[in-house]
Amino acid sequence: MVSKNKYEDLWSHHNYIVYVVEGRKIWHTAHGAYDLREGSCVFVRKGACIVEQFFDTEFCFFLFFIPDAFICETLNAKSTPIRSTVRKHEPVMPLANSIAIHTFFQSMLPYVEEECQPDPALLELKFKELILTVADNTANQELLAYFCSLLEEPQSVSLQLIMEANYCYNLKLEEFAALCARSLSGFKRDFKSIYQTTPGKWLLEKRLTHAQHLLANRGKTVGETSFECGFENATHFSRAFRQRFGIAPAFVRQRLLV
Template identity: 60%
Template structure:
């Protein structure tokens, strides 16, 4: 998978980007590449769509992002589906966990404590405050001059403050989790929301803010098995669901379940379920046909 943050920072040209302190990055872009891209990021990001359409596919649901949409995307993976009938123009702000926590801990008013499960992508209301913020950022992209890093940092702080003031329960719940969540819970959240993406264990560890050895230790404490075995079982169960309930073909099920190759998927699937994926797909079709008849 492509690490979108690393890819952007290491690729010259193509779009206007502003970087502060090696971790805060914002860009303005209208470039499109292939129809589907599997991406991940070890930083959260905020995306505001100016024009066009893309669909972010996650483990449990899809998010259709169009003109005027603003979302907060939690660090992790996604399959992005692109449409080429119009350019996709957007603002993108990468914001690390520790920066969010630092800003919120320095607020004059504490962040309201809200607890609950949150989706990988959280909708942000396009309020007057948020719209005015993005309008204020536009001149920095069309002006050839680089803003002072301290000014850019202030603009990032302003964005986080504005989001916290929205009283968005889902977003506040995630912010509370970042500031107060037990480390073992963060491992569970990362795994449950990203198991179907072709990420290496080192990348899951990075998403969990751990070394690889600490990640493996905490994972086995939480689940009682190794992360490799757990991932294989989750991905195979997900692929079976896609084949038999969601109408995916074998290649799509393999790709959307995080398998690196069709051959690896087919071998693993047959070993787990006793039949090749093509046979399970055909059986599901026959069952549907029989029930209709």
């Protein structure tokens, strides 16, 4: 059985940047795991993930939530346009270590340690400074690719990217709609137009296919698979899996172990 204390679902309808001052956590996505320790800095795309926690040390970090619209506004005001040599971007993107990025977070310490709240105008400037700092580093090609997609890609492509990156998390349709910057009715309408099916049917098929892969190739338990594929509980998952594939998920795992 997966411990909800050790593993925690986390989702945000805004992108965010994490800079680790002390401690360790692992961000798990459908595309891989990202082990964050002291000095790690990553950009996490809006959406969901599973965070693995370690309780033998404190976890101290900076966390900046940054909406797509704010990123685009900042980049559009940039004197030189951004470019990227790659077109791919994962849900979690490590940022290149540089003196500029470490200096930026050191400059934030006085605002954290002081009791008075900084002026909102000053915070807005600091957020813009952070975006421009990472955008000016050509080593951040994957992040630059994501920034380019925000500036160039139509909303239909954005919806597909969000769904493909987040289908395995236990999010409600209202939360998927929020991630896609749409009302629930607008999300359902646009989804049907793109995929020719309903979000519920598409999500169930994607989750079950992913579950089959985890059981057959990764040796995951039924409980772990249920949790990592976005099902409410193992009973619901087992019933849906048997209906789809005609076999209990436990038997798929047993075949791998034989």
